[in-house]
Amino acid sequence: MKKNLIDRILKRKWTPELISKYMGNIESSWLAYSLDEEIRQNAASGGTITTLFTYLLEAGDIDGALVCTTEVEGNELAPKYKIVTTREELIAAQGSKYIETNFAHDAVPLIKEFSGKLALALIPCDTWIVNTLRKNNPEVDAKIKLTISVFCGHISEPALSRLVIKKYKPAGLSLVSFRHRVGHWRGKTRYKFEDNTELEKPFSAFSDYQNLYFFCARKCLHCNDHTGYLSDISVGDVWLQSMKDNPIKHNAVIVRNKQAESILLDAQQKGKIYLQSVTNEFIADAQARSLPMxxxxxxxxxxxxxxxxxxxxxxxxxxxxxxxxxxxxxxxxxxxxxxxxxxxxxxxxxxxxxxxxxxxxxxxxxx
Ligand SMILES: Cc1cc2nc3c(=O)[nH]c(=O)nc-3n(C[C@H](O)[C@H](O)[C@H](O)COP(=O)(O)OP(=O)(O)OC[C@H]3O[C@@H](n4cnc5c(N)ncnc54)[C@H](O)[C@@H]3O)c2cc1C
Ligand code: SF4
Structure with missing residues (x-):
């Protein structure tokens, strides 16, 4: 009740012009989460992206999906793009990677070399690169069946991860894996060390610095695209106080064309995904602080x-x-x-x- 009141107090007035300016072209808007328990439990939010990719792979509609993983090399995070072809690999790649990458250098060659049909997980600025690539290469364009953009506040230089790793890593023990946003709401950051011990710290130990734009990547200062205007589907979180006590993390989903909508509805019909139609204003409310800024x-x-x-x-x-x-x-x-x-x-x-x-x-x- 109190949380609904907070949402009402913070509510902004959205006009169609504002919605279109901040979120781009919208075919339909949804609340969603994965009905696959394993995927949902391992997800950054509701597991919608991984469920759609798994569904398309299993249906034979794509042969691979471009994802972003983080490995640890010498106690440093090393983000890597991969084209994966199995459910297990998709699950291993779940979670949000907030670290700067070089998409043109590391991901574009993978896309060009892959010979089958592809779905891509992207941050908004990388949809711009993919768009240009598709315009200039009809054979690349033909193999991309779906692009999904995450909503994106901004990414950070590797030095921010270094700062938090240094705070929590015990001396003399190497870090072997690192994962943000494990668990409910904003979740925790999980560190795993070489002796198999694990440590969980609130995600805020990282995100407080990130949300203050310490170590922000330079390119993000120029960026006005929060949701990925050029993607087929955009997926983010639902930052509404009224959702905080909901045991299931939901995704806010924007669908930008009929073809993408039919993929989403097919996945729902096959029992892969929970979908609830919402207004565009609801999605804007769920991102109310970030969109205008x-x-x-x-x-x-x-x-x-x-x-x-x-x-x-x-x-x-x-x-x-x-x-x-x-x-x-x-x-x-x-x-x-x-x-x-x-x-x-x-x-x-x-x-x-x-x-x-x-x-x-x-x-x-x-x-
Ligand atoms: C840098 C960044 C900033 C974000 N900022 C916001 C925000 O401000 N507001 C908000 O509502 N949501 C934000 N998100 C999105 C949110 O954290 C979830 O990623 C999104 O809701 C998808 O959730 P999911 O459970 O469906 O994803 P999952 O099922 O966990 O799958 C996530 C997929 O995205 C891929 N991925 C992760 N990071 C990257 C990356 N950097 N580049 C390309 N692919 C990647 C993974 O490999 C995986 O395939 C951000 C995500 C990222 C990566
Ligand atoms: S804020 Fe914009 S430029 Fe920065 S990572 Fe996100 S989409 Fe890219």
């Missing part, structure tokens, strides 16, 4: 001018004082962690202070 590159352009950070403006959005203050804070934090000194100093700041700072930024974001 992510889109408003103009605010970052203005704040960047004061801080000596050159950002180009694709949107020419109105910038209120509060937008400017948010952008200034984000860029200040970004710039601080581009310096060696800033990185060292950040690591010494007590965690409760970081938390307080984040709450202050979040308070601005709801205005």
């Amino acid at each position: 992510h889109y408003n590159v103009s605010a970052r352009v203005k704040a960047g001018k004061l801080l000596g950070i050159n950002i180009s403006d694709p949107v020419h959005e109105r910038v209120r004082l509060v937008d400017f203050l948010i952008a200034y804070t984000i860029l200040l934090n970004y710039r601080w962690t581009t310096t060696v000194r800033g990185r060292l100093e950040l690591g010494r700041i007590p965690k409760p202070l970081i938390k307080l700072y984040l709450y202050a930024l979040k308070a601005l974001e709801v205005l």
Whole structure:
């Protein structure tokens, strides 16, 4: 009851123009989760992406799926793109990887070389690369059957993962695996060490820094695409207080064309996925803090001018004082962690202070 009230207080007024600007073209909007218990339990959110890929593989509609995995090499995270062809490999690749990758260098050759039909899991900016690739290569275009974009706040430089690994890794023990968002709501980060011991820390031990834009990847400062305008399907979380006590993590799903919608409905009919039709406004409410802030590159352009950070403006959005203050804070934090000194100093700041700072930024974001 109290949580519904919080959602009502935070509710924004969405017009069709705002929805289209922030989320792009929408055929239909859904709440979804996987009906496959193993996939759902192992997922970043509701397991919708992995369930759709598994369904298409098992139906013979695709021969492989491009996914992003993280391996650990010398106590450092090493993100890797792979084209996988089995359910087991799809499950092993589940979870969100918040670390910077080089899609053009590492994933595009895999897509070009693969000879069968493909589905791709992408972050929004990589849908832009795939789109250009498809336009220039009809044979690549013909083999891509489905593109799914995750919603994306931003990604971080490897140095952020290094900072949190350093905090929690016992001396003399090597890290062998690392996984974010295990379990309910925002979930936990799970570390596994060479002696088979495991450690779980709240995801916030990483995300508090991330949400303050410390170590943010430079390209994200220029980006206005939160949901993947160019994908067939976009999948994210449902950040509504009323969902917090729901034992099942749900996905917010945007379907962008009829063909993708029929894949989703077929998967539902075959008992693979739970689907509930929702309004586009519901999806916008579930991303209410992020959408306007992510889109408003103009605010970052203005704040960047004061801080000596050159950002180009694709949107020419109105910038209120509060937008400017948010952008200034984000860029200040970004710039601080581009310096060696800033990185060292950040690591010494007590965690409760970081938390307080984040709450202050979040308070601005709801205005
Ligand atoms: C960098 C990043 C930022 C995100 N920010 C937000 C946000 O601000 N708001 C929000 O609502 N949701 C965000 N998400 C999406 C959310 O965390 C889930 O990934 C999404 O809801 C899909 O959940 P799922 O349970 O269906 O995925 P799963 O079944 O766990 O499958 C996830 C699939 O995505 C692939 N994948 C993971 N990371 C990457 C990557 N970096 N590049 C390409 N493929 C990848 C995995 O290999 C896997 O195939 C973000 C995800 C990422 C990767
Ligand atoms: S915020 Fe934009 S540029 Fe950054 S990773 Fe996400 S989609 Fe790519």
